[in-house]
Amino acid sequence: QVQLVESGGGLVQAGGSLRLSCAASGRAFSSYAMGWFRQVPGKEREFVATISWTGARTYYADSVKGRFTISRDNAKNTVFLQMSSLKPEDTAVYYCAADYQDSFPVKEARGYDYWGQGTQVTVSS
Secondary structure, eight states: OOOEEOOOOOEETTOOOEEEEEEEEEEEEGGEEEEEEEEEEOOEEEEEEESSSSSSSSEOOOOTTTTTTEEEEETTTTEEEEEEEEEEOOOOEEEEEESSSSOOOOOSSOOOOOEOEEEEEEOOO
């Protein structure tokens, strides 16, 4: 079992930045690839970014490439999502997720084993 808790969401103006954190507890954090997804009401959960077990590899959705950066600190069991140049269309609930030793990258939500409760990000125009 892995428990995930996101933090760092909030309200920001367009063009601003936020850093989301996801703290993990439970089984060996470094055994999991980690991902960030987002969801708005009435839509499916959307892939944002993923990072491999060691952090050596990352993969991004086209919509956030060049603006968002995923990273992890295995010593602190934490994964981060640095979001810059935010746009109103980035408004969503952001979720972190853990994937136990599947192939990389996994971009489908069903491929992840554990999920956090989500944190709201609102970007005003």
